[in-house]
Amino acid sequence: MSTPDQKPSAMPRPALTLTEGGYAERQLTGDEYAALRGSPLVEVTPTLIEGVFTIGAAANKVGALAAGDLQIVVRPKIADLNRLIFLLGYAKKPGIWHDDPVHLTTDDELFPALAEAFSRLATHATAQGLLQGYRTVTDSLPVLRGRVLAGEQMTRHYGFAVPLAVEYDEFTTDIAENQILLAATLRMLRVAGVTTTARRRLQRLHLALAEVTNPSRGTTAPAWRPTRLNARYVNALRLAEVILAAQSFEHHAGDLAVSGYVFDMWRIFEDFICTALSETLTRRGNRSLTQQRVYLDDADRVTMRPDLLCVDGTDNAVAVVDAKYKAEKPDGFPDADLYQMLAYCTALGLTDGHLVYAKGNETPTSHVVRRSGVVIHCHAIDLSLPPQHLLDRINELARFILATGAPAPDISTPGPPSR
Numbered sequence: 001m002s003t004p005d006q007k008p009s010a011m012p013r014p015a016l017t018l019t020e021g022g023y024a025e026r027q028l029t030g031d032e033y034a035a036l037r038g039s040p041l042v043e044v045t046p047t048l049i050e051g052v053f054t055i056g057a058a059a060n061k062v063g064a065l066a067a068g069d070l071q072i073v074v075r076p077k078i079a080d081l082n083r084l085i086f087l088l089g090y091a092k093k094p095g096i097w098h099d100d101p102v103h104l105t106t107d108d109e110l111f112p113a114l115a116e117a118f119s120r121l122a123t124h125a126t127a128q129g130l131l132q133g134y135r136t137v138t139d140s141l142p143v144l145r146g147r148v149l150a151g152e153q154m155t156r157h158y159g160f161a162v163p164l165a166v167e168y169d170e171f172t173t174d175i176a177e178n179q180i181l182l183a184a185t186l187r188m189l190r191v192a193g194v195t196t197t198a199r200r201r202l203q204r205l206h207l208a209l210a211e212v213t214n215p216s217r218g219t220t221a222p223a224w225r226p227t228r229l230n231a232r233y234v235n236a237l238r239l240a241e242v243i244l245a246a247q248s249f250e251h252h253a254g255d256l257a258v259s260g261y262v263f264d265m266w267r268i269f270e271d272f273i274c275t276a277l278s279e280t281l282t283r284r285g286n287r288s289l290t291q292q293r294v295y296l297d298d299a300d301r302v303t304m305r306p307d308l309l310c311v312d313g314t315d316n317a318v319a320v321v322d323a324k325y326k327a328e329k330p331d332g333f334p335d336a337d338l339y340q341m342l343a344y345c346t347a348l349g350l351t352d353g354h355l356v357y358a359k360g361n362e363t364p365t366s367h368v369v370r371r372s373g374v375v376i377h378c379h380a381i382d383l384s385l386p387p388q389h390l391l392d393r394i395n396e397l398a399r400f401i402l403a404t405g406a407p408a409p410d411i412s413t414p415g416p417p418s419r
Contacts, residue, residue: 015071023056031256035067065260087272088242115188119201121236133175176222182209184240266325273323280398317348319401345374352404
C-alpha cells in the first residue's frame with residue numbers, strides 16, 4: 001500500500017496485437033508516429049481525431065517491433081503457431097519437427113514461440129557439452145607454432161626474428177556451429193514477451209557460449225554443413241538459421257529507438273511449397289529446379305523465373321509450378337497469375353501449368369486456354385492442416401502434377417477459330 005508521498009507505479013502499456021493484414025486505432029505521440037512511419041512491419045495513417053492513428057499490418061508480413069514502450073505484434077492468419085514454425089523449419093530442412101516436436105499454445109506470439117522452440121532444441125543439442133573442432137588461426141607470436149608465413153614475415157615484420165607471423169590449427173569451441181547458436185541466442189534474448197523458463201534457458205546458453213565469437217552485425221552467418229560429428233546440433237542450427245534469416249530493423253527517430261523482426265509470409269509459403277514438392281518429385285525419379293531462368297522470346301531477351309521447374313532424366317521440362325501466398329481478388333484467383341503461367345507453359349512447351357495458393361476464399365479450378373491446348377490448374381493448400389496431413393496433401397499434388405505433365409502440341413500454325 002502506497003503512502004501519501006508515494007506515487008502509484010505507472011501501469012505498463014498494453015501491447016497492440018494485430019492479425020496479418022489487420023488494423024487498429026491507437027493513440028500515439030509525435031515521436032512514435034515518426035518512428036513507426038519507417039517500419040517495414042506496419043503502416044500508420046492519421047485519423048480525424050488528433051493524436052489517434054490507424055495502425056495497419058503491412059501486406060503479407062508478420063513479426064514484432066518495439067518503439068519506446070509501445071510494443072506491436074503482427075500474428076499470422078494461421079491460428080496455430082506450431083503450424084507456422086513447422087513451415088519455417090520445413091523450408092530449411094524437411095522433417096526438422098518430426099523427431100523433436102515443440103508444442104506451443106495459441107496464446108504464444110510468434111517470436112516468443114520461436115524463442116521457446118529454439119531454447120529447447122539448443123539446450124538439448126549442447127547438453128553433452130559444446131561441439132569442438134579445428135579452426136585455422138593466423139597470428140603473430142613470440143614463439144613458433146604451426147608454420148611461418150614467410151611473405152607476411154617479410155612485409156609486416158620486415159624480416160625480424162620476432163614476432164613470428166604464423167598459421168596453425170586450433171582445436172576449439174569457437175567454430176561456425178557455436179557461433180550460429182550464439183547469434184540466434186542473443187537475438188532471441190532481445191525479444192519481448194519470452195517466457196521466464198525460455199529466457200533462463202537462453203541465458204544459460206549465453207553463459208555456455210561465453211568463449212565463442214559473436215558474428216559482427218551486418219555480416220552473414222558462418223557457413224556450416226551437416227556431418228556425423230555435428231548431428232546432434234542439426235535441428236537447433238536449422239532453426240537458428242530461420243531466426244537469423246528474419247529481416248531485422250533498427251533505427252532512431254529523434255529520441256525514440258525502434259527495433260524489431262519481420263518475416264515475409266509469401267516467402268515462407270513459397271519456400272515450403274518448393275521444398276516439399278521438390279522432395280516428393282525427386283523421390284519419383286525427377287529433378288526439380290527452383291527459380292530456373294527461362295526465356296520467353298527466341299532472342300533470349302525476356303527472362304522469366306518460375307518458382308519450381310520439374311525436369312526428367314534428359315532435362316526436358318515435365319511440369320512448371322508457381323506458389324502464390326494469397327489471392328488478391330476478393331472473388332477468386334488473380335488474372336495476372338494466369339497470364340504469367342500461360343507464358344511459362346508457352347515458352348516451355350507444356351500443356352499444363354500449376355498455380356498453388358494458400359487456401360482462402362477461392363475454389364480450386366482449372367482454366368482451358370482457347371486455341372493453345374494449355375490447361376492452367378489452380379490448387380489451394382490449407383495451411384491449418386496438421387503437419388502430416390499437410391505433407392500428404394503435397395504428395396497428392398505431386399502425383400497430380402506428374403499425371404498431367406505432357407509436351408504441348410505444335411501451335412506455330414494457327415488452327416480454325418473456335419466457335
